[in-house]
Amino acid sequence: MSPLVKIRAERDQMSAIERRIADFMLDNAHLLRDYSSQQLADALQISQSSVVKFSQKLGFKGYPDLKYSVGEAVARASDGQVKTAARSTRAAARESLAETLWQSKSRAEEETRLINDAEKLSEIASMLGRAGRVFCIGLGDDGSAAQAFAQRLALLGTLTVHHADPVRMTATSSSAERGDVLMVFSEQGQQAALNQLSRQFRERHGKVISVTRHTSNPLRAHADATLLVSAHDERSHIQPLLYQSALQHLLDQVFVLMCDGDRLEQLNTNLEHIEHLLDPKL
Amino acid sequence: MSPLVKIRAERDQMSAIERRIADFMLDNAHLLRDYSSQQLADALQISQSSVVKFSQKLGFKGYPDLKYSVGEAVARASDGQVKTAARSTRAAARESLAETLWQSKSRAEEETRLINDAEKLSEIASMLGRAGRVFCIGLGDDGSAAQAFAQRLALLGTLTVHHADPVRMTATSSSAERGDVLMVFSEQGQQAALNQLSRQFRERHGKVISVTRHTSNPLRAHADATLLVSAHDERSHIQPLLYQSALQHLLDQVFVLMCDGDRLEQLNTNLEHIEHLLDPKL
DNA sequence: AGTCGTGGTCAATAATTTATTCTTGATTCA
DNA sequence: TGAATCAAGAATAAATTATTGACCACGACT
Numbered sequence: 324m325s326p327l328v329k330i331r332a333e334r335d336q337m338s339a340i341e342r343r344i345a346d347f348m349l350d351n352a353h354l355l356r357d358y359s360s361q362q363l364a365d366a367l368q369i370s371q372s373s374v375v376k377f378s379q380k381l382g383f384k385g386y387p388d389l390k391y392s393v394g395e396a397v398a399r400a401s402d403g404q405v406k407t408a409a410r411s412t413r414a415a416a417r418e419s420l421a422e423t424l425w426q427s428k429s430r431a432e433e434e435t436r437l438i439n440d441a442e443k444l445s446e447i448a449s450m451l452g453r454a455g456r457v458f459c460i461g462l463g464d465d466g467s468a469a470q471a472f473a474q475r476l477a478l479l480g481t482l483t484v485h486h487a488d489p490v491r492m493t494a495t496s497s498s499a500e501r502g503d504v505l506m507v508f509s510e511q512g513q514q515a516a517l518n519q520l521s522r523q524f525r526e527r528h529g530k531v532i533s534v535t536r537h538t539s540n541p542l543r544a545h546a547d548a549t550l551l552v553s554a555h556d557e558r559s560h561i562q563p564l565l566y567q568s569a570l571q572h573l574l575d576q577v578f579v580l581m582c583d584g585d586r587l588e589q590l591n592t593n594l595e596h597i598e599h600l601l602d603p604k605l
Numbered sequence: 606m607s608p609l610v611k612i613r614a615e616r617d618q619m620s621a622i623e624r625r626i627a628d629f630m631l632d633n634a635h636l637l638r639d640y641s642s643q644q645l646a647d648a649l650q651i652s653q654s655s656v657v658k659f660s661q662k663l664g665f666k667g668y669p670d671l672k673y674s675v676g677e678a679v680a681r682a683s684d685g686q687v688k689t690a691a692r693s694t695r696a697a698a699r700e701s702l703a704e705t706l707w708q709s710k711s712r713a714e715e716e717t718r719l720i721n722d723a724e725k726l727s728e729i730a731s732m733l734g735r736a737g738r739v740f741c742i743g744l745g746d747d748g749s750a751a752q753a754f755a756q757r758l759a760l761l762g763t764l765t766v767h768h769a770d771p772v773r774m775t776a777t778s779s780s781a782e783r784g785d786v787l788m789v790f791s792e793q794g795q796q797a798a799l800n801q802l803s804r805q806f807r808e809r810h811g812k813v814i815s816v817t818r819h820t821s822n823p824l825r826a827h828a829d830a831t832l833l834v835s836a837h838d839e840r841s842h843i844q845p846l847l848y849q850s851a852l853q854h855l856l857d858q859v860f861v862l863m864c865d866g867d868r869l870e871q872l873n874t875n876l877e878h879i880e881h882l883l884d885p886k887l
Numbered sequence: 888a889g890t891c892g893t894g895g896t897c898a899a900t901a902a903t904t905t906a907t908t909c910t911t912g913a914t915t916c917a
Numbered sequence: 918t919g920a921a922t923c924a925a926g927a928a929t930a931a932a933t934t935a936t937t938g939a940c941c942a943c944g945a946c947t
Contacts, residue, residue: 339855341768354825357668364841387669390673391638391673392681394673394677395676395677395679395680396680398676398678400681400682417719419723419887420720420723420726421723421854421858422862424857424858425711425714425854428854430713432703436703441701441703442714460827463756464753467749467752467756470749471746471749471849474749497720542677556716560860560861561861564860564861567753567853568850568854568857572703573711574705575850576702578842578846579702579706579842579843579846582842
């Protein structure tokens, strides 16, 4: 996987200095060839060891290994540019909104995929599958996602409750028991009310799954399992769309993983019921 | 120029040892990443300095520079292959759920893009922008999408109401006036209640935008403008995911199209307000 | 407040890798 | 034969990279 995508994905939970390095590399990937770790450190006014540590944290053997990898990525990328640029400039200019927006979503999806490995998703899916009751909560856009997911779970035969209001949720969750699961949707993970709710839920021996942006945040820190989303765009009206899209894809995966034998049957039964419910109304 | 081409070109006038190095690089270009100059020398039973001199003779700053350059060349060369080779055999089988599901979504998006041309979307965006009031309605999954879209519109400063219940909606819409817009979300477009609501709305000189699957259906037939979604999968638990994704993308496009000067400003103001609303709760 | 632990940074330094120098030996040509 | 040239390797210098240990900041917990 491209190191640049990886850097982008991890950027959010980096320290200030690491983020400086990340930004520099993202901005000047093509110049990296001429930088030793020391020169890079000087350029950013940081220590050389920080650069090395940065490289290792990302999973590379060391700085030269990262550099080599970035070189490959740049080569690939600029190669691709040649191909598309050759497809006449007009074609690129007339690229529809649909296409560019979808590409942005794809990027977000890729970043998100990198930070949620398959085992973790399976684990979460089975956690939800085994759960006695599942509670979903989230505010604003997160609330929509939470609600939609709750409905999907319900179709699979899992007893699921959705709340938009943390206060009422508190009342409900005070009856939480071992085996119950709480899914908390909070992009920034900074909602005091939700964090408190989570703590309370865990005290009653319920499991908490957090769904947040890939930053270090208190909600995520205290959850039994975490779903992480990475999505970036400098335009404030685009970024939420990317976040929602990546989040939705993550939830869809969990949903699909839960669709095994029994539950799939249950789902089909429910879908039939719904169809019957609507059909006669013609 | 690719270093590999250069090496091949000069190979004929090299000394025996240089030729050994050249051959090794040409044969194992993709493995070079893991070789230091010393390791390469050991592998070929020659001295490390010979490797360095070889690099310099070819015009590179030194061995790492040559190595970097070979890395680029390999990346470029294998880039094209990867795209086609990855399609076949085991690679496809071991592709993750995330990837295959996203590919399905991409297909659905593409199909959907083809049946909603850009002009139509612009037209719908401006229709919503000019609207006095906007009403959104839908049942089940369609309801979630309708609700989320309504909230986005509201952030843009457009007076928007969401309903999940057609009966209550009837009451509201009886006050519809010229300039109002009704968006009806109904995958199959067969909901009698919604169709009747649409008719009633048009009688009161409101505009109706239908959002349905790309089939011939009564709802779509009687709308002033239509958004169409195409998404197919033989698996009953997958298809709704694709439908939702393609639908969401379509709505996102309309939203983005509406984000011009004034409204974008309004959006940013609202987002700030929301942030303020949440922050102090820490 | 206190302090324990954690995580991040840097300076110093160790380790590794790369580049240069210098010597040797082989070859050529006057 | 002997001077000149050049490739190659050994030794070594230089550079780059990696690790260590000390320090500080911050949050959690008492």
